[in-house]
Ligand SMILES: Nc1ncnc2c1ncn2[C@@H]1O[C@H](COP(=O)(O)OP(=O)(O)OP(=O)(O)O)[C@@H](O)[C@H]1O
Ligand SMILES: Nc1ncnc2c1ncn2[C@@H]1O[C@H](COP(=O)(O)OP(=O)(O)OP(=O)(O)O)[C@@H](O)[C@H]1O
Ligand code: SF4
């Protein structure tokens with residue numbers, strides 16, 4: 059069976075089908091991504107949220123084939139990346155880029171910014187040095203940095219926010235179609251965070267990008283996403299249009315994540331202990347619904363049967379036996 | 384603030400030598416905090432929140448220069464000797480850091496660390512200390528506390544480790560707890576649990592707390608008073624409701640506006656603050672927020688605005704062109 063044929067994005071650029079990714083640890087297995095299916099339409103931003111360790115980065119890395127899946131398929135523009143090897147895979151990778159959480163650590167400290175941004179061009183075989191310089195300068199200007207002041211300097215001379223701009227420039231320089239942003243603003247201050255989120259939105263328009271935007275902060279995800287997918291302990295809980303999902307969450311875990319967001323208003327008293335317990339170990343996930351050890355609605359059925367993702371409202375899908383709507 | 388202060392900070396300056404010259408991390412800060420109250424300290428990375436809390440704890444880097452007075456429970460800590468300070472830190476002031484691993488010893492079990500702290504400071508015998516340790520772990524919401532005592536920090540999740548660090552901090556019944564970004568490294572659901580835990584223990588123990596964060600959302604529902612720091616200085620200070628009703632500093636308002644709002648429609652552009660904080664080894668002549676401020680005027684570039692009292696009790700701000708003070712609002 060192929061996944062959930064119902065979650066169809068119009069004109070999908072990326073299709074993930076029944077993806078399973080595991081890490082063996084000694085004799086045990088980390089079930090990092092379990093049977094995840096989703097689609098991202100051309101020009102769309104899909105936000106992916108969930109707690110630390112739920113498998114967001116693993117999913118992103120498996121899409122890029124940086125970690126090979128145990129089973130399942132990753133179709134990018136119709137081609138199955140899981141079946142590609144060597145040159146064919148490298149060519150495809152130029153069209154897909156990755157931006158990481160820690161901007162400073164993801165830049166080589168001994169290389170000058172100009173060379174760091176030119177590197178993808180060199181790897182992609184752009185032989186003309188003048189052409190490379192032109193592209194580097196164009197891209198740096200696009201992300202709001204002055205090429206003349208930046209190309210000759212080293213990463214440590216820049217703040218976290220500036221380093222993230224540099225990382226975005228490096229991801230854009232090959233003119234990719236699809237970018238996976240893995241927690242691009244988690245390490246940044248509120249003020250700089252807003253600058254970078256605005257920049258990503260602007261770049262998305264300007265370069266007609268499709269984005270997978272990974273974060274654990276729901277408010278951040280909502281600010282930039284057309285649709286949001288919520289993940290818990292390796293499985294998808296809920297997928298839907300951002301505004302709708304925040305307005306009427308169907309999955310108890312989505313509701314809990316929304317309630318836990320601190321509201322900058324002293325008249326809104328934080329709800330006491332909306333969230334009980336911690337996620338169980340991904341080495342021994344609970345039977346049935348993986349959220350059941352923390353779910354106020356859990357019953358015997360939740361322990362016995364894995365809930366399948368099914369539609370609850372227009373464009374909204376939930377994997378829960380007793381959804382909120 | 385009513386009643387005598389538990390903690391009063393007067394004119395505290397912390398300077399750190401750096402290769403680029405002297406860095407003024409804390410610049411003439413005055414604050415006070417009553418017993419059982421919570422003060423939130425908010426500001427961007429590098430504004431001096433941690434250095435200020437380390438100045439209170441007398442735990443500054445060796446090369447740091449501290450001046451001013453830190454009066455806790457009637458004693459000036461700046462003038463105490465090492466032994467008196469050690470006792471005070473054990474019984475009077477405790478601290479919880481952002482990364483629980485900075486306060487936990489990775490090679491000792493949770494039990495050993497708790498028992499040792501309790502025996503040293505409360506003079507309990509081994510059996511009583513072990514019993515008390517299990518009680519403390521239960522109090523901070525750790526299931527099966529007896530078993531946890533024999534585990535090492537790396538065997539626990541980040542949230543559990545932070546609970547253990549809180550248990551150790553609470554073990555000596557401090558009068559003041561300094562929580563320096565205690566939840567920044569944690570997930571939202573765990574963040575809410577830890578903040579609830581701190582609030583509950585604080586009420587139960589009538590303990591004062593300094594809650595340091597860069598998120599105005601975290602202090603809004605949890606602090607009695609908020610101090611906003613920028614480039615080493617306190618630039619606005621007020622009882623929490625007054626601050627949110629009537630922000631005077633353009634910086635405070637900008638910090639609040641930059642937070643993505645959950646009720647905003649997707650793709651609403653965010654109100655980013657342009658630029659970034661100044662280099663504190665090169666202090667500006669005027670207001671340090673001037674290069675990023677929308678309300679900037681000539682005077683802002685020429686001289687530093689002093690912390691002035693607003694019309695509402697306990698509300699101060701440092702700005703020549705404060706935001707419109709809305710009529711008829713009183714906190
Ligand atoms: N290389 C690895 N070897 C073994 N286990 C791994 C490896 N990488 C990740 N894991 C485990 O797989 C699970 C999913 O990890 P992943 O990094 O994908 O989560 P995440 O959602 O990105 O978390 P975070 O928000 O902390 O970045 C976790 O339990 C993690 O410990
Ligand atoms: N050991 C040190 N030596 C020299 N300068 C330091 C040292 N530690 C911190 N600083 C500087 O002192 C200033 C204040 O730092 P502090 O750590 O107090 O900021 P903070 O507000 O706690 O920031 P964050 O939110 O990132 O924790 C910063 O400019 C920082 O670079
Ligand atoms: S399936 Fe059951 S346990 Fe899982 S989220 Fe729904 S109600 Fe809760």
Ligand code: SF4
Nearest residue numbers: 670673676683702703
């Ligand atoms: S003093 Fe001037 S520059 Fe500083 S915050 Fe006020 S208006 Fe802005």
Ligand SMILES: [Mg+2]
Nearest residue numbers: 114115116240
């Ligand atoms: Mg990750």
Ligand SMILES: [Mg+2]
Nearest residue numbers: 432433434563
């Ligand atoms: Mg700090």
